[in-house]
Amino acid sequence: MIVELVPSRPEHRRALEDFLRDWNALRVARRGVLVDSLDHPAVLAWSDRELTGVATYVIDGDECELLTLHTATRLMGIGSALLTTVQDIARDAGCRRLWVVTTNDNVEALRFYQRRGFRLVLIRAGAVDRSRKRLKPEIPKTGAYDIPLRDELELEMTLTRDEPTG
Numbered sequence: 001m002i003v004e005l006v007p008s009r010p011e012h013r014r015a016l017e018d019f020l021r022d023w024n025a026l027r028v029a030r031r032g033v034l035v036d037s038l039d040h041p042a043v044l045a046w047s048d049r050e051l052t053g054v055a056t057y058v059i060d061g062d063e064c065e066l067l068t069l070h071t072a073t074r075l076m077g078i079g080s081a082l083l084t085t086v087q088d089i090a091r092d093a094g095c096r097r098l099w100v101v102t103t104n105d106n107v108e109a110l111r112f113y114q115r116r117g118f119r120l121v122l123i124r125a126g127a128v129d130r131s132r133k134r135l136k137p138e139i140p141k142t143g144a145y146d147i148p149l150r151d152e153l154e155l156e157m158t159l160t161r162d163e164p165t166g
Contacts, residue, residue: 029131064090105143
């Protein structure tokens with residue numbers, strides 16, 4: 001499968017919105033705040049004119065949050081390519097830290113991020129329960145593998161600039 005990664009443009013809005021809606025990721029509750037994913041830059045993965053992956057991100061000073069990362073197919077390298085692109089964008093913007101919030105049930109994301117150099121730095125016990133009550137009632141009570149969906153887990157990685165060679 002040949003995949004092309006591109007920054008989102010206005011003409012992608014409908015496809016991006018549909019894709020994020022399918023993942024229940026149009027609005028992201030994390031850190032006690034509800035964020036509209038469409039209000040932030042995105043990198044899109046296209047294959048044969050089909051949107052196969054999306055990463056949205058937020059650059060704030062010297063930090064970059066990976067707000068969403070979803071792919072239509074797993075284990076094809078699309079998620080890794082999207083992550084690498086966001087890392088490069090963040091470095092070019094002068095960011096020193098890349099962070100992401102996931103939930104306690106998302107064992108696949110924990111595997112994915114830790115294998116790519118992220119470290120678990122914070123657990124917000126009960127944060128998902130609070131978000132469900134105050135911000136986003138459509139958050140299910142049970143997540144992947146029938147695990148009760150309760151907590152936020154924050155992971156981070158330090159971004160360093162490669163030293164020039166030669």
